[in-house]
Amino acid sequence: xxxxxxxxxxxxxxxxxxxxxxxxxxxxxxxxxxxxxxxxxxxxxxxxxxxxxxxxxxxxxxxxxxxxxxxxxxxxxxxxxxxxxxxxxxxxxxxxxxxxxxxxxxxxxxxxxxxxxxxxxxxxxxxxxxxxxxxxxxxxxxxxxxxxxxxxxxxxxxxxxxxxxxxxxxxxxxxxxxxxxxxxxxxxxxxxxxxxxxxxxxxxxxxxxxxxxxxxxxxxxxxxxxxxxxxxxxxxxxxxxxxxxxxxxxxxxxxxxxxxxxxxxxxxxxxxxxxxxxxxxxxxxxxxxxxxxx
Amino acid sequence: xxxxxxxxxxxxxxxxxxxxxxxxxxxxxxxxxxxxxxxxxxxxxxxxxxxxxxxxxxxxxxxxxxxxxxxxxxxxxxxxxxxxxxxxxxxxxxxxxxxxxxxxxxxxxxxxxxxxxxxxxxxxxxxxxxxxxxxxxxxxxxxxxxxxxxxxxxxxxxxxxxxxxxxxxxxxxxxxxxxxxxxxxxxxxxxxxxxxxxxxxxxxxxxxxxxxxxxxxxxxxxxxxxxxxxxxxxxxxxxxxxxxxxxxxxxxxxxxxxxxxxxxxxxxxxxxxxxxxxxxxxxx
Numbered sequence: 353x354x355x356x357x358x359x360x361x362x363x364x365x366x367x368x369x370x371x372x373x374x375x376x377x378x379x380x381x382x383x384x385x386x387x388x389x390x391x392x393x394x395x396x397x398x399x400x401x402x403x404x405x406x407x408x409x410x411x412x413x414x415x416x417x418x419x420x421x422x423x424x425x426x427x428x429x430x431x432x433x434x435x436x437x438x439x440x441x442x443x444x445x446x447x448x449x450x451x452x453x454x455x456x457x458x459x460x461x462x463x464x465x466x467x468x469x470x471x472x473x474x475x476x477x478x479x480x481x482x483x484x485x486x487x488x489x490x491x492x493x494x495x496x497x498x499x500x501x502x503x504x505x506x507x508x509x510x511x512x513x514x515x516x517x518x519x520x521x522x523x524x525x526x527x528x529x530x531x532x533x534x535x536x537x538x539x540x541x542x543x544x545x546x547x548x549x550x551x552x553x554x555x556x557x558x559x560x561x562x563x564x565x566x567x568x569x570x571x572x573x574x575x576x577x578x579x580x581x582x583x584x585x586x587x588x589x590x591x592x593x594x595x596x597x598x599x600x601x602x603x604x605x606x607x608x609x610x611x612x613x614x615x616x617x618x619x620x621x622x623x624x625x626x627x628x629x630x631x632x633x634x635x636x637x638x639x640x641x642x643x644x645x646x
Numbered sequence: 647x648x649x650x651x652x653x654x655x656x657x658x659x660x661x662x663x664x665x666x667x668x669x670x671x672x673x674x675x676x677x678x679x680x681x682x683x684x685x686x687x688x689x690x691x692x693x694x695x696x697x698x699x700x701x702x703x704x705x706x707x708x709x710x711x712x713x714x715x716x717x718x719x720x721x722x723x724x725x726x727x728x729x730x731x732x733x734x735x736x737x738x739x740x741x742x743x744x745x746x747x748x749x750x751x752x753x754x755x756x757x758x759x760x761x762x763x764x765x766x767x768x769x770x771x772x773x774x775x776x777x778x779x780x781x782x783x784x785x786x787x788x789x790x791x792x793x794x795x796x797x798x799x800x801x802x803x804x805x806x807x808x809x810x811x812x813x814x815x816x817x818x819x820x821x822x823x824x825x826x827x828x829x830x831x832x833x834x835x836x837x838x839x840x841x842x843x844x845x846x847x848x849x850x851x852x853x854x855x856x857x858x859x860x861x862x863x864x865x866x867x868x869x870x871x872x873x874x875x876x877x878x879x880x881x882x883x884x885x886x887x888x889x890x891x892x893x894x895x896x897x898x899x900x901x902x903x904x905x906x907x908x909x910x911x912x913x914x915x916x917x918x919x920x921x922x923x924x925x926x927x928x929x930x
Binding site: 369399587 | 668669671672675676678679680682683685686698700701702743744745747748750751752755757760763766767770773774776777778779780781782783784785786787800801802803804806809828833834838859862863865866870880881884885888889895898902905906909910912913914917920921
């Protein structure tokens with residue numbers, strides 16, 4: 353080949369372009385990520401003096417009732433949040449994929465909560481869900497329906513938490529699914545219709561399989577978002593009542609920043625949470641791949 | 647059971663019954679989304695006595711900005727607002743600069759370790775800040791950035807998502823264009839600034855919007871770093887005051903509206919780009 357000789361400038365350029373990003377990324381993401389594994393083998397309550405304790409943090413956290421309660425809450429929350437979000441988003445996406453008046457308006461409206469401050473959203477929903485005098489119960493009472501203490505009853509507080517989570521992210525997932533729907537060739541549907549397939553059959557046999565890659569992306573994004581839920585819960589329930597809506601992230605925050613502070617326990621919790629997120633994501637990808645092979 | 651007709655996909659018009667069902671569903675959902683927001687805005691103009699009326703009334707007695715004036719005058723509301731604006735603007739600029747440069751290197755140069763680096767950056771999308779904020783906090787503390795706005799601005803500036811979106815977009819820029827500029831004698835920085843950046847405007851817009859929304863709404867990290875009142879952002883101030891109940895709720899509502907308003911305005915103006923950006927970029 354008679355290609356031009358690559359000059360020094362051109363050879364150095366990529367590294368120089370990468371430098372600022374890698375500096376910030378390395379110092380504030382890569383190094384801390386590795387270090388959190390390290391800290392999980394030490395104990396410290398002030399962040400200054402660290403005492404090596406081996407696997408003691410893991411032993412302590414695994415015998416901590418609050419950790420297991422937070423783990424159980426996280427499981428319930430993530431399952432309910434992911435299932436409801438994806439199903440409703442799919443419904444919304446299918447509706448929005450039709451020729452409708454005001455499609456743009458609906459699309460924008462459903463997406464709106466996504467840009468709102470999660471702190472404000474939690475605060476406002478907490479106010480709307482107040483047992484006595486809250487807007488929701490005022491409306492329910494007006495219709496002659498029961499007016500429960502949404503944020504006082506532990507089970508209902510979890511319902512409220514899931515509901516608000518779905519409310520925030522629904523439009524985002526619907527939008528991604530809508531993009532996937534619009535990539536499906538309409539001729540496939542027309543051909544199937546000519547062959548006598550009804551709408552439900554076409555949905556099941558054409559839309560669902562072709563939408564599977566997009567659905568997987570939404571499933572993974574929703575799962576990670578579910579595990580990370582913190583901001584709106586912090587201002588909606590504060591993890592209460594009686595820890596009923598304390599998820600693992602909040603548990604880690606409490607161990608790390610509320611007394612009695614234990615950086616070791618918090619880091620061990622972080623490592624465990626990351627392992628769980630990683631495993632769940634890998635399982636989702638694995639299941640999707642196996643389905644595809646069939 | 648006869649299947650609902652509107653589940654079908656395709657361009658043909660729906661039968662009237664399906665159309666009615668579809669609109670009913672969409673309108674009900676839209677109300678569910680909009681009602682809490684509108685109710686909050688309306689209520690932010692109510693006095694505390696009006697707020698405690700049972701049953702509540704839809705419209706406030708008068709649309710006077712009393713709550714907003716009070717909220718501005720009390721505490722350091724103006725300081726929190728300024729902090730939020732400073733952090734959001736500075737962090738977004740920094741994010742755009744470092745991410746665009748990195749994305750360019752990853753998209754348009756062949757160099758050792760390129761694939762590995764890209765995979766590492768991608769992989770960390772899965773590491774939520776929540777999981778590593780204790781060691782990050784340590785680094786920030788060691789650098790003396792606790793209770794400083796820099797501690798809020800710098801750590802999250804190199805976002806893997808931003809690098810990813812920008813790189814995907816830059817891959818679509820033809821290499822010949824860059825080669826041609828080189829033959830014309832343009833240096834590497836000049837090619838980046840004059841040739842590549844102008845072509846990346848749509849992707850830059852998407853990353854900028856996301857960055858503004860994320861940074862403005864950011865909560866956990868500011869909660870950890872901004873321990874002193876003079877570094878509170880709006881989000882932190884609001885959450886702390888609401889939890890401690892030191893501020894009457896009519897003021898909290900006014901602060902909430904101010905906290906939501908900027909991103910809603912950005913969203914209303916840029917809605918099309920946001921929606922298209924999500925539809926077009928790496929999410930598919």
